[in-house]
Amino acid sequence: MKSVVTTVIAAADAAGRFPSVSDLEAVQGSIQRAAARLEAAEKLGANLDAVAREAYEAAIKKYPYLNNPGEANSTDTFKAKCLRDIKHYLRLIQYCLIVGGTGPLDEWGIAGQREVYRALGLPTAPYVAALTFARNRGCAPRDMSAQALTEYNALLDYLINSLS
Amino acid sequence: MLDAFSRAVVNADASTSVVSDIAALRNFVANGNRRLDAVNAIASNASCMVSDAVAGMICENQGLIQAGGNCYPNRRMAACLRDAEIILRYVTYALLAGDSSVLDDRCLNGLKETYAALGVPTSSAIRAVQIMKAQAVAHIQDNPSEKFAGAKLRKMNPPLVEDRCANLVAEACSYFDRVIAALS
Numbered sequence: 001m002k003s004v005v006t007t008v009i010a011a012a013d014a015a016g017r018f019p020s021v022s023d024l025e026a027v028q029g030s031i032q033r034a035a036a037r038l039e040a041a042e043k044l045g046a047n048l049d050a051v052a053r054e055a056y057e058a059a060i061k062k063y064p065y066l067n068n069p070g071e072a073n074s075t076d077t078f079k080a081k082c083l084r085d086i087k088h089y090l091r092l093i094q095y096c097l098i099v100g101g102t103g104p105l106d107e108w109g110i111a112g113q114r115e116v117y118r119a120l121g122l123p124t125a126p127y128v129a130a131l132t133f134a135r136n137r138g139c140a141p142r143d144m145s146a147q148a149l150t151e152y153n154a155l156l157d158y159l160i161n162s163l164s
Numbered sequence: 165m166l167d168a169f170s171r172a173v174v175n176a177d178a179s180t181s182v183v184s185d186i187a188a189l190r191n192f193v194a195n196g197n198r199r200l201d202a203v204n205a206i207a208s209n210a211s212c213m214v215s216d217a218v219a220g221m222i223c224e225n226q227g228l229i230q231a232g233g234n235c236y237p238n239r240r241m242a243a244c245l246r247d248a249e250i251i252l253r254y255v256t257y258a259l260l261a262g263d264s265s266v267l268d269d270r271c272l273n274g275l276k277e278t279y280a281a282l283g284v285p286t287s288s289a290i291r292a293v294q295i296m297k298a299q300a301v302a303h304i305q306d307n308p309s310e311k312f313a314g315a316k317l318r319k320m321n322p323p324l325v326e327d328r329c330a331n332l333v334a335e336a337c338s339y340f341d342r343v344i345a346a347l348s
Contacts, residue, residue, distance in 0.1 A: 001170035009165065009257045009266055018207035018253055019260055024200045027260065031196035038186055038193065045182035094182050095173040098189065104173055 002103040004030035030100055040148035041097035044090065051134060052087040058133035059086075059126040072122055086130050093155045102158055110162045124163045131160050165269065168192050168262030192262060195332075198325070202332045203260045205303040206252070213303075214248045217295040221288055234285055248292050255300070255339045259332070264342055272346040279347070286347045293347070297340035304333050 008023045044051065060066055060082075066073035073082050088109070095104035117124055135156040140146040166174060169189060176183040183189075192199075206213070218235075222228050228235040235241045254271035258264050279286055302308050305328040306319055 001166055001173065003167055003170055005167040005261050006165045006170070006266075009261060013253075013257065013266075013270065016253075018210050018256055019203055020207075021204070024204060024260075028196065028200055031193050034189075034193045034196075038190055041183060042186045045184060045186070048182055091180070091182055095177065098173050098183050099169045103170070104177075108177070 001099060001107070003099050003101050034100060036145065036147035037097045037100055037151050040144055040152040041094050043144045043148070044094045044097065044152065048087060048090055048094070051137075052083060052090050054137065055090075055130040055134040056083045056086045059130035062129045063123075063126050066126060072126075082126075085127070089127070089131065089159060090134070093152070093159065096155050097151060102155070105155070105159060105162075109159070113162070128160055128163050131156055131163070135160065166261070166263045166265040171263045171265070198329050198332060199259070199262070202304045202329060202336065203256055205306070206256050206259070206300055206336075209299075209303055210249065210252055210256070213296055213299045214245060214252055217292045217299065218245055218248050220295045221292040224291065225288060228288060234283070234288065244292075247289075248296065251293060251343055252296055252300075255296075255336070255343065258339045259336050262335075264339055267339055267342060272343060276347055290344050290347050293340055293343050297337060297344075300336050300340065301333050304329055304336060 005027055008019070008026050012019050012023055060073055065071060066082075068074060073079055092105045092109045095108075096102055135153055138144070138149050138152060140149050143149065144152070169192075172183050172185065172189060218241075222235060227233050229241070230236065235244050251271060254267045258267040276286065279289065306324060307328060308317060308319060310317055
């Protein structure tokens, strides 16, 4: 899994040398920025269900046709699956906040996502709507500190970009 | 390759849950500078540690440098020094990452079989690793042996922390123990 530490180690290993002072400084920089990320991860982890449900409902509100018979949100099973998908994405965003890079999203969320949605005939616009709602829902002193919110929003932007 | 953070993520993903033990990661962050100092202490004394460990191993078993011994021609002695340095290097990486996966995947996987095929005596290799373990502990604690160092005694001196980084010492020991376990 790609992170600052593993990247530094991989480079040092390729050169066959011990971690140098500049390697250690790179790791120190990453550690110093970790506090904000961990704060965001903690808050998101504690409220994942609520955040996911709000985002899901916002998407269905924007695209009510999904409730029509035969559409992606028409039955209880489908509804549960839609909510689960949003929750999956938010969980991966929490992982990215922990790791400090986009590795978990890239490896477990984005790789192959386009092909899967095409094969299942699912529209990506509602996902974008849900995540955009979450993107604009966070509020700096109320939900988490400004720095933490910046980290969280940046990952949501990254994910929205990959879907659009 | 994983580090302490991605290890937490992989474990959480196995049960499709969010990472809940943030406190442990905060602790890792809070003690980050100590960890970097420990890595630096080992990395900047590495060549000395390696040659001392191999020399100590040979002192205890002189047969290694006599004709037919496994360190006998310079070529094989050089290979021995190189291997000790490689093992110490991967232990240092593991200590930096806070996770043993880099050591396991890139160093220990198949090491015993390789040594068996090459006829390297694992008991001697283990002895050298044990000496490096003791050296690493002394360097992380900044607690060199006053009995043997004599005039060469060198300490980094204050600021020292009360517990002399006991957690990091234990963690580094666990990585050396992994090497020993993989060889035996």
